[in-house]
Amino acid sequence: MNEKAEVEVYRYFPARDKIPGYDFFEVPFSEGIKVLDVVQHIYRNLDGTLGFDFCCRNSGCGLCGVTVNGDPALLCRRPAEKKMTIKPLQNFPVKKDLKIDRGRFKNQLSRLRLFLERREKPAEEPEKIDMAAFADFKEASRCIGCLNCTAACPAYAENSSHFKGPAVFVQLGRHFFDPRDEISRDLMALSEGVEHCWHCGACIEACPHDLRPQRIIEKIASIE
Ligand code: SF4
Ligand code: SF4
Ligand code: FES
Incomplete structure (x- = not known):
């Protein structure tokens, strides 16, 4: 039997459209396909003007975040359903349809000196690493910057000038928790809210990726 999925897709191109709207598509469906397969089918066969982002297809690049039936999700990871509404991630300006503008996030990261800051050479070579002290560093290092967490964050939605969002703190946390890092990142954390x-x-x-941004934020705040 040829199964179908009914898909409602958010459409908005700010340079052209006065208000956002939705288009409806019927696409082939089979168990195990991802939402990215659905969106690519629409793009290749039904509407080549649909805007969306992706790259790795493997939950690694962080570019394909969208909202599926109300939840933040990665296009390449979320299994497709027979009835779906697909929208861009909330809390970000829309560039086109499902593509969001990530410029503000990138600017925030560029202010945070997200590289290992060392002033002194290690006491010995090769340097001994206490792996227990690296547990939080390792968790934060798994962040792919997809912004799903910030899209779900009510504090960011209410005032993104005061609170820069969980994705920023996870990225900062990676260096905050690195026992080799030698600059004080406390003031950075405070200035990001x-x-x-x-x-x-x-x-x-x-x-x-089952990270716990809230726990990382609370740990940063408690260490300050
Ligand atoms: S912490 Fe946020 S930005 Fe990082 S992978 Fe998880 S949802 Fe994506
Ligand atoms: S726990 Fe904090 S960072 Fe996470 S969603 Fe809630 S307000 Fe945002
Ligand atoms: S395409 Fe790279 S994370 Fe989905």
């Missing part, structure tokens, strides 16, 4: 987290857990629910 670490104390304005609402501790609601939505970012943990949203992360496709």
Whole structure:
């Protein structure tokens, strides 16, 4: 039997459209296909003007975040369903359809000196690493910058000037927790608004890689 999925897709091109709308598509469906397969089918066969981002197809590049039936998701990871509404990630300006503008996030990261800052040489070579001290560093290092957590964050939605969003703190946390890093990142965390987290857990629910941004934020705030 030829199964079908009914898909509603958000459409908005700010340079042309006064208001956003939705287009409806019927596409082939089989168990195990991903939402990315659906979106690519639409693009290749039904509407080549559809805007969306992806690259690796393997949950690694962080470019394909969208909202599927109300939840933040990666196009390449989320299994398709027979009825779907696909929208761009919330809390970000839309560039075109499902593509969001990631410029603000990139600018935020560029301010944070996200590289290992060392002033002194290690006491010995090769340097001895205490792996227990690296546990938080390793968790934060798995972040792919997909912004699903920030899309789910009510504190960021309410005031993104005060609270720069969980993805920023996970990226900062990687260096904050690195025992080899020698600059003080406390002031950076404060200036990004670490104390304005609402501790609601939505970012943990949203992360496709099972990171715990809330825990990372709370740990940064407690170390300050
Ligand atoms: S726990 Fe904090 S960072 Fe996470 S979604 Fe809630 S307010 Fe945002
Ligand atoms: S913490 Fe998770 S949801 Fe947030 S940007 Fe990183 S990988 Fe994506
Ligand atoms: S295409 Fe790279 S994370 Fe989905």
